[in-house]
Amino acid sequence: MDDGALGHSSSILRYALSAEEADGLCTVAQTALAAQGSPAKSPFYEGLEEHVHRIPESICPVLKEFKDSSSLGALRISGVRVDPDRCGPTPASWQEAVDDRRQELEEAQLALLASGLGEVFAWPTLQRGRMVQNLLPVESDREQQSGHGSVALDWHTEDGFHEDRCRYLALLGVRNLDRVPTTLGTVNDLRLTGEHRSVLSERRFRIRPDLEHLRQLATFAPDSEMLRRAREMHENPEPAALLFGDAEAPFLRIDAPYTTAPAGDDEAAEALAAIVDELTRAQRDVVVGEGDVLIVDNYRAVHGRRAFEPRFDGTDRWLKRMSVAGRRLPKATAGPDARVLAI
Numbered sequence: 442m443d444d445g446a447l448g449h450s451s452s453i454l455r456y457a458l459s460a461e462e463a464d465g466l467c468t469v470a471q472t473a474l475a476a477q478g479s480p481a482k483s484p485f486y487e488g489l490e491e492h493v494h495r496i497p498e499s500i501c502p503v504l505k506e507f508k509d510s511s512s513l514g515a516l517r518i519s520g521v522r523v524d525p526d527r528c529g530p531t532p533a534s535w536q537e538a539v540d541d542r543r544q545e546l547e548e549a550q551l552a553l554l555a556s557g558l559g560e561v562f563a564w565p566t567l568q569r570g571r572m573v574q575n576l577l578p579v580e581s582d583r584e585q586q587s588g589h590g591s592v593a594l595d596w597h598t599e600d601g602f603h604e605d606r607c608r609y610l611a612l613l614g615v616r617n618l619d620r621v622p623t624t625l626g627t628v629n630d631l632r633l634t635g636e637h638r639s640v641l642s643e644r645r646f647r648i649r650p651d652l653e654h655l656r657q658l659a660t661f662a663p664d665s666e667m668l669r670r671a672r673e674m675h676e677n678p679e680p681a682a683l684l685f686g687d688a689e690a691p692f693l694r695i696d697a698p699y700t701t702a703p704a705g706d707d708e709a710a711e712a713l714a715a716i717v718d719e720l721t722r723a724q725r726d727v728v729v730g731e732g733d734v735l736i737v738d739n740y741r742a743v744h745g746r747r748a749f750e751p752r753f754d755g756t757d758r759w760l761k762r763m764s765v766a767g768r769r770l771p772k773a774t775a776g777p778d779a780r781v782l783a784i
C-alpha cells in the first residue's frame with residue numbers, strides 16, 4: 442500500500458499544518474533556539490516544556506490522540522517549515538554534519554514536536570551522542586543495514602535489543618527528491634493465527650544489537666564497561682517475547698536481521714517467519730519528504746526503508762532523527778550529557 446492521500450488510515454494518523462500553524466511552530470522554535478542553545482546538545486531540552494507549551498494549540502490534540510491511541514502506529518505531520526537552501530547540500534557523512542548549525546531551526550521544530558510526546562534522549566554510540574542524528578546515504582556504507590545504507594533496510598524496532606529503547610522515533614525530511622519511502626508495519630494490521638500469537642508471546646527469541654553500536658564503541662571506548670555489556674548482549678542475549686503487554690492490543694519488538702529462534706525450535710522459527718511475512722504483506726510506504734515529520738510508535742510499529750539509488754552529489758535524501766523515551770529519564774546525571782544514556 443502506498444502513501445496515499447491525506448486522511449486517516451487505520452494505523453497512520455495524518456495531519457497537515459495550516460500556514461498559521463507552521464509559522465507559529467517556526468516562531469516558537471526561533472525563541473527556543475535563542476534561549477536554549479543547540480538542539481544537538483542535551484541542555485537544549487532542559488526546561489524546554491515552557492516552549493513546548495507555546496506551540497500552536499491546535500497541534501496538541503493531534504499529539505494527544507496519537508499518544509493515547511492503542512491502534513495507531515505512526516503520526517505524519519506535513520507542512521513543517523524547512524529551508525533546504527539554508528540547510529545546505531546533503532553532507533557526505535554524518536561526521537561532516539555533527540557540528541553544522543545551519544539546520545538548527547529545522548532541528549528545533551522537530552525537537553518541539555518530539556518533546557510533546559516525552560523526553561528526548563540519545564545513545565553515546567550513535568553519531569557521538571548527538572541528540573538529533575543525520576540520516577543520509579554514505580558511499581562506504583551502501584550495503585549496510587543502517588540509516589546510512591542505500592539497500593533495502595529490513596523490518597526493525599529501533600534498538601529492539603535494548604530494554605531502554607525509545608518509545609517514539611521522530612523523523613523530519615530536509616530533502617527527499619526521489620521520494621524514497623520509509624516502510625511501516627503496524628502490529629494492529631497483522632493477521633496471525635492464535636497459535637503463532639501465543640508462540641510469539643513467549644520468551645523464545647533472541648534479538649542481538651545491531652553492529653553499529655558495537656563498531657562505534659570499539660572505536661571510541663574500547664575498554665569501556667559499555668562495550669563489555671554490548672558484547673554480552675551480542676554473544677548471550679536474554680530470550681525475549683516478540684509480542685508482549687496487553688494480549689488484546691499487544692506491543693511488538695523485532696529486528697528482522699538480528700532476531701533468531703533457538704536451534705531446533707521449529708515452532709518458534711515458523712512463528713518468526715510468519716510475523717515477518719505478515720509485516721511485509723501489510724507494509725505501508727510513507728514518504729518523509731521536505732517538511733514532513735513522521736513519528737513512529739516504536740512499540741506498536743516497526744519500520745524500514747526502501748532501497749534507493751544514491752546520488753552522492755549533495756542532493757541526496759536527508760532526514761533528521763530523534764528518539765523519545767517512554768518514561769522519565771533518570772535525573773541523577775544532570776549535566777552537559779544528561780540525556781546521553783549509557784547503553
Ligand SMILES: O=C(O)CCC(=O)C(=O)O
Pocket residue numbers: 576587588594599622623624744745746760762
Ligand atoms: O531512512 C529511513 O527512512 C529510516 C531509517 C531508520 O530506520 C532509522 O534511522 O532508524
Ligand SMILES: [Fe+2]
Pocket residue numbers: 597598599744
Ligand atoms: Fe530505524
